[in-house]
């Protein structure tokens with residue numbers, strides 16, 4: 082690998098070998114002498130009260146230490162009854178063991194602590210619970226009469242509610258030359274990262290806690306634990322060493338963290354609590370939705386009326402919201418719009434962000450409606466997008482900070498061979514299978530949050546970089562290291578990045594595709610300041626050849642500082658440190674985005690997806706034989722990790738459109754397939770040719786690095802492109818996700 086610049090190079094994940102050889106230790110892998118194991122008991126009813134909980138039989142087993150329930154909940158828990166977490170929606174946070182009320186099926190109601198995991202799990206099976214059951218409702222479709230506007234809270238800042246209506250939608254729609262009207266429904270989905278949620282709380286000699294936790298936010302969990310248990314922040318350290326996928330499920334502290342800490346504090350012992358696969362279906366999910374669209378266009382294809390309404394499930398205790406209906410007007414500049422978003426509180430756990438929350442739901446309805454409109458107008462679906470192309474975000478009347486969506490369309494169409502498509506449905510065949518081409522647009526917000534970073538250059542010639550940020554498998558470790566190395570002109574091997582630890586400088590929760598824009602910027606700023614400081618130190622050295630140099634007169638490369646005007650003059654950075662009595666030179670930076678500047682622009686990543694499907698109508702089987710996603714996301718720091726992010730989103734798109742769904746039994750109020758045998762996801766045989774392209778895009782507003790973030794964007798355009806391809810293949814418009822085989826027979 083050549084040295085500079087590292088930005089733009091496809092560096093393989095620095096921790097990759099540790100992961101594939103099993104050397105990487107995850108939260109549940111940590112151990113210590115005398116470690117105890119907890120296993121959680123979950124409610125088997127959906128709503129009501131616990132009238133009695135019988136734990137004697139479990140406690141009688143040798144090796145069982147304690148059983149915690151609401152009846153003997155230590156008084157140390159829930160000292161701050163109001164505290165939730167950084168990703169909490171408006172409402173009242175769920176408090177495990179707070180009382181005997183049951184709010185949803187699977188609610189954690191007790192913790193058995195024993196000397197081994199197996200014993201704890203067995204003992205948990207002996208805990209008998211008596212309940213008083215109450216009537217419950219878990220069926221979204223049957224409860225639309227309870228729909229209401231969401232409450233507004235802090236979370237609304239990052240998840241804006243629908244914009245106000247514009248013009249006169251009804252009139253414009255009724256007068257439209259072409260109209261489409263459709264209902265879309267999406268089932269519940271549960272996050273199923275390979276790594277199960279786990280917390281190992283080490284009870285230190287002085288009563289302080291070192292907590293290995295699976296989370297997307299170390300500081301978030303530190304603050305949660307300190308507040309809920311009334312501890313001092315400095316006595317709580319949360320380490321999230323490696324994260325085996327999370328997809329949003331780790332944005333909020335999960336209940337195993339609460340239980341592990343509760344038991345550790347009460348027993349003054351170290352305690353590990355790990356969930357098993359079925360328990361992964363008990364703490365939040367992508368909510369089911371029912372959406373309606375009515376789009377109207379004139380003869381030339383100009384969309385002039387957009388109505389998008391959504392009903393989404395939430396719990397009875399929090400108003401989980403996501404951005405489902407705001408996107409169509411960001412993409413298509415209609416003069417008349419009506420956007421509505423309502424919540425239906427049901428007796429379920431609070432829904433939870435899952436990759437591209439809201440976007441992957443709403444954009445399906447928008448992009449399949451656009452496809453239908455294209456057929457009504459007899460205009461090519463890609464052409465229809467170009468006719469309605471917006472250079473400005475008319476929904477809020479602001480320019481985009483950058484937008485190369487048109488290039489995504491054009492380069493994608495070229496590469497995919499969109500021109501070979503016969504527009505007529507059912508016109509393309511391969512053997513006994515129908516072939517269809519579909520395309521769709523994607524959009525996702527490009528955000529940036531405040532973050533801190535510390536960097537130090539040591540006498541060993543290493544750059545130490547520190548941030549509390551996690552790496553949830555996205556490549557954060559590698560990409561941040563690349564940014565830091567470039568700034569100081571170092572080899573990647575000379576950068577040591579310490580992360581995933583609440584002791585390190587503040588980082589926000591890792592999500593929303595904003596991590597590199599936030600933490601990457603903080604690290605870069607800290608490195609810039611370090612360069613200045615190193616120059617100052619060099620200038621203080623005796624006979625310094627840099628005495629009159631400003632920072633613009635020097636260049637950092639190969640571990641040294643050079644004069645630009647005379648590259649034969651240089652000083653090694655380690656020499657500068659030696660002159661500093663061997664003490665590292667250190668800087669910290671708190672990078673806060675300029676919200677006044679940012680507010681003048683809409684900031685979004687864009688994509689276009691092109692899909693080929695083969696449909697076997699005798700069996701109802703759909704194969705996604707070929708897919709291409711073209712992304713405009715500003716500058717790409719690491720094409721390999723960025724591509725992997727988009728590929729993951731593309732595999733998930735196949736899952737979302739064709740496989741994935743948690744099935745509810747509304748009579749029991751219970752999820753019926755909480756395991757990976759019955760919760761269908763694609764397997765290798767489902768994945769064929771997937772291709773990713775990034776177009777050039779110059780972003781100058783969001784941050785100096787010119788990056789926008791790549792994560793969620795892979796999962797927004799392709800699901801509707803699959804549905805549209807199925808329509809093209811079969812002439813059947815299926816608006817229910819996932820598309821079941823029987824719908825195509």
Ligand code: MOS
Pocket residue numbers: 297327328329330332434435436437438591592593594
């Ligand atoms: Mo993602 S849903 O922002 O972790």
